């Protein structure tokens with residue numbers, strides 16, 4: 295094995311990142327070293343790249359970026375028992391304490407002491423990477439790395455879509471960014487009867503159709519609420535899934551969902567949102583779920599089984615694949631411009 299590796303590193307507290315050559319790390323107590331087979335860009339990586347306000351308060355350069363991954367274990371550190379060399383793994387991003395009230399009551403996804411892998415520690419945009427063994431998820435060997443790396447965001451989408459069953463239900467998805475696109479394929483695989491997608495970008499509405507959306511709407515040119523009512527016998531959709539983080543989309547979705555319907559909110563809003571709670575939620579008797587991260591480990595089982603079922607349509611979502619990291623700046627700029635679905639790197643060129 296090589297002793298040097300290439301990594302995308304946030305070297306300075308400023309816009310961008312650098313490709314660096316550094317030593318391959320050694321796994322410490324409770325850690326494993328993987329050969330990274332595939333890694334994908336998350337919106338959070340983009341925020342770190344852009345050095346937005348959140349990143350400025352949270353990230354401590356120099357740090358290797360990235361947290362979505364599929365890789366092969368090549369070394370295990372002391373004290374690691376259930377992961378072996380040769381295992382093919384992905385990683386849960388939330389490093390939980392196992393001791394707080396939420397962990398003790400099975401709600402690891404909202405652990406009070408959560409640290410985020412690749413945000414609060416070195417990540418996986420590298421040829422080799424350290425993963426905390428407690429966060430490793432063993433993959434069946436028949437899932438290709440480019441799909442296995444998507445399991446973490448797929449987990450966000452699964453928790454959003456499947457907070458309650460969608461079989462036979464009409465669904466509105468607002469926002470067809472990478473996560474909304476994953477939401478579309480999960481909703482279709484789970485048997486939603488009609489998936490309507492509201493998304494202003496022409497490129498992403500096209501992607502949404504390729505992934506399986508039944509109807510796409512441009513919210514900047516069409517009346518979302520009227521379109522949804524027309525498509526649902528005037529009733530509104532059974533389920534509203536918010537994947538955009540746009541306050542206007544939230545309001546339109548709450549108007550478009552039928553009374554006693556279900557709402558899942560994943561998108562993060564840039565500012566406080568003001569709403570007519572009485573008429574949009576309370577008198578409509580809506581059930582509203584806030585979604586964060588993934589349930590440990592129930593969501594991973596669901597995601598893995600969905601992948602193995604072959605029912606997810608992921609190929610149109612993976613719009614960009616790069617061998618090596620040489621063109622990482624192009625990848626980030628395309629993503630910033632909204633001209634991608636998921637971007638996947640295969641760090642080893644051979």
Ligand SMILES: NC(=O)C1=CN([C@@H]2O[C@H](COP(=O)(O)OP(=O)(O)OC[C@H]3O[C@@H](n4cnc5c(N)ncnc54)[C@H](O)[C@@H]3O)[C@@H](O)[C@H]2O)C=CC1
Pocket residue numbers: 336337450468469470471472473474492493494495498513537538539540542543559560561562563585586587632
């Ligand atoms: N709750 C959680 O645990 C997590 C939340 N997120 C959040 O989920 C959201 C989706 O993530 P990505 O897909 O990566 O983000 P993205 O920013 O790539 O996608 C958002 C999409 O919403 C579209 N949009 C903008 N205004 C709209 C409107 N008025 N109506 C409908 N669509 C509109 C945009 O054109 C874009 O395609 C983001 O807000 C992100 O911060 C991401 C990861 C985890």
Ligand SMILES: CC(=O)[C@H](N)C(=O)O
Pocket residue numbers: 336338339387410413446447450586587588
């Ligand atoms: C912080 C992240 O980017 C992550 N995808 C999450 O689900 O929390």
Ligand SMILES: [Zn+2]
Pocket residue numbers: 336337338339361387
């Ligand atoms: Zn992420």
Ligand SMILES: [Zn+2]
Pocket residue numbers: 390391392393394395396397398405406407408
């Ligand atoms: Zn905890």
